[in-house]
Amino acid sequence: MAAPPKEPLVITDKAEMREWSRSARRQGRTIALVPTMGFLHEGHLSLVREARRRADAVVVSVYVNPGQFAPSEDLSTYPSDFEGDLGKLRAVPGGVDVVFRPQNLYDYGQREVGGSGVESDNGSVSCLEEKGMGHEAWVRVERLEKGMCGKSRPVFFRGVATVVTKLFNIVEPDVSVFGKKDYQQWRIIRRLVRDLDFSIQVIGSEVMRDHDGLALSSRNVHLSPEEREKALSISRSLSRAKSAAEKGQVNCQNLKDSVIQAIQEAGGKIDYAEIVDQESLEAVEEIRSPVVFCVAAWFGKVRLIDNIEINV
Amino acid sequence: MAAPPKEPLVITDKAEMREWSRSARRQGRTIALVPTMGFLHEGHLSLVREARRRADAVVVSVYVNPGQFAPSEDLSTYPSDFEGDLGKLRAVPGGVDVVFRPQNLYDYGQREVGGSGVESDNGSVSCLEEKGMGHEAWVRVERLEKGMCGKSRPVFFRGVATVVTKLFNIVEPDVSVFGKKDYQQWRIIRRLVRDLDFSIQVIGSEVMRDHDGLALSSRNVHLSPEEREKALSISRSLSRAKSAAEKGQVNCQNLKDSVIQAIQEAGGKIDYAEIVDQESLEAVEEIRSPVVFCVAAWFGKVRLIDNIEINV
Incomplete structure (x- = not known):
């Protein structure tokens, strides 16, 4: 019992x-x-x-x-x-x-x-x-x-x-x-x-995610079903960027461009998309040490944040 | 023993x-x-x-x-x-x-x-x-x-x-x-x-003072005997200001003027002389509640600070 x-x-x-x-x-x-x-x-x-x-x-x-x-x-x-x-x-x-x-x-x-x-x-x-x-x-x-x-x-x-x-x-x-x-x-x-x-x-x-990958947030309840579907572009593009980095794509501008493009194509408005040192949070140009890829973006009236650590 | x-x-x-x-x-x-x-x-x-x-x-x-x-x-x-x-x-x-x-x-x-x-x-x-x-x-x-x-x-x-x-x-x-x-x-x-x-x-x-009234400070050793004698103008004028306030002189400009004059006449250079609320340290114009009279002044190359609480 x-x-x-x-x-x-x-x-x-x-x-x-x-x-x-x-x-x-x-x-x-x-x-x-x-x-x-x-x-x-x-x-x-x-x-x-x-x-x-x-x-x-x-x-x-x-x-x-x-x-x-x-x-x-x-x-x-x-x-x-x-x-x-x-x-x-x-x-x-x-x-x-x-x-x-x-x-x-x-x-x-x-x-x-x-x-x-x-x-x-x-x-x-x-x-x-x-x-x-x-x-x-x-x-x-x-x-x-x-x-x-x-x-x-x-x-x-x-x-x-x-x-x-x-x-x-x-x-x-x-x-x-x-x-x-x-x-x-x-x-x-x-x-x-x-x-x-x-x-x-x-x-x-660690970041907790819903079954579809969306990072949990109190703000998610304000998303319409359609906005929620579009917002998945954040976690999906971050996940793809991590895979690409692990396969050798270390140029941060390229990685950021692909994430920004994916989110914008889904209808999101980017606040920031940055790849930074995990400890100093200073932006890096090439991934040579542990970084974190951080994103903030608006879908409708909801501002969402998400991130993924990349340990290469 | x-x-x-x-x-x-x-x-x-x-x-x-x-x-x-x-x-x-x-x-x-x-x-x-x-x-x-x-x-x-x-x-x-x-x-x-x-x-x-x-x-x-x-x-x-x-x-x-x-x-x-x-x-x-x-x-x-x-x-x-x-x-x-x-x-x-x-x-x-x-x-x-x-x-x-x-x-x-x-x-x-x-x-x-x-x-x-x-x-x-x-x-x-x-x-x-x-x-x-x-x-x-x-x-x-x-x-x-x-x-x-x-x-x-x-x-x-x-x-x-x-x-x-x-x-x-x-x-x-x-x-x-x-x-x-x-x-x-x-x-x-x-x-x-x-x-x-x-x-x-x-x-x-409480402020510790030497036998002549000078507030103790590591910097006092840098004073020449003559400068030291002149520096007594700080504690003496502050003490006189306190007595005057206790006898009813509550106008701060008058009290500050007399302290500034005494220190300058002794050869000191005023950094500040302020009468402020004991807790907020905001300047007051008339003493109606507990204040502290704070002074910083230079004698030669030595910057001295001193203060006296006035509880009327």
Whole structure:
């Protein structure tokens, strides 16, 4: 008989979360953290299963981080389904120990020094406010954040690096798992951990794909059946480029041209198509060392990203 | 009979330092960190004594941080006297448990992914290099770092915030002690700890002064006896301004004018003289809440800083 589903403990308070982790560590247990923005799909659950294999206890954070949305991006309508998320996490073999669901990670309460006539800010400090006592410490990974997705979303990686730093300091995990679907984000987090001397192992989990090869994404539900069929041009052309490279086609312009052509012929609009060093994310002209081929493209109103590692 | 002087354990390796701290914590001991750049004087030792009162174990780091020096500033001739520092630390009542003296906190060794013809960078990565696999993650406290010392030293606080983040992640202290002589730095560290959710209590230790009132600084040794006498105009005029404010003189322009005049009459050259909110460090026009009066001035080739809190 299968074990009954494990009910995760839901924690909303920072201090309580940290105390839970410290108590687990005192008992000799290792902790893995999977940061998410909720609205979980099978891709997220693969990260949770990876976390389950890597540590004794698994914490999944569910927090839509305002710090990584530009004013033009629509934070307020970001989808959420917390009860649905809990159901999916219960069904993961071995379960999840804690779901950390903070209300506002940028709420720091009152000023330290009182006495001003204006009794200062109320509790709802926004990380986006430009003055006053709001959040103002930011972590940047200055080179890795510049290219690819950083070009079209200039505050995105600053927000990601900062909220991940905060989550690391609250949860104090031994291991943290990120999806390689967001390849640039994954490399940024690894660099951040190295450069700021966090004692955390950052695991990259492989891209999860649907039966037809489409990389899993919350955004896929917005694709019409026809757009979805066309969007397969991304994964199919990337796969062909990898095969070609493995057979000796090392000229990146040729490889990129064939991917761009395939996506455009299917009706997609290219945001970028780049072949970059796996660690520095610097563009290469010829493949002589491990690279990753990264693509972002629009199909209708949906922006999709995908990538494939080429280890020659 | 007094206890014999305690011999501090000198640790140079990051991993060894962290393991020492974790071992101490497993034994239920709390840890205080005092970050220094060495060449210790009585001001530093007052921080160590404060640390001694705040925690079971005291770690003093001695590291001249290249990340906070601009190319125009003279990192290579920064003074050091490690044996002298050890002697002073031995003499602190209760002693010091660990002196953490890393060689290079920005040395991250080899690349993760191999295979490139160039077997990558050697071990001596500089945090100041502009390309390659060097350090690139930086912490900025964006508003607090802008004014006062941040104006004349634009990379200074970025470097301080980043190295302190690294030291916090390596030493994992419960408490860290900073001197309020470097008032802006102290406020920046407090904000950093709040905004990045470090579980560390940041203590500000009061300005240490010589018998004549001069704020202690490593740079004081470069003052001639005559310059030193003139430099007393800083602490004396600040002290008079505080008394005037407490007697009802709340107009900041008047208070600043009298300090600037006193320092200039003594032959000093003002870098800045500002009366700012103690927490936001924003300039105020009238004193109605706790402020701090901060001054930087040159006497000969020596730049001195000092400040005084005014709590009306």
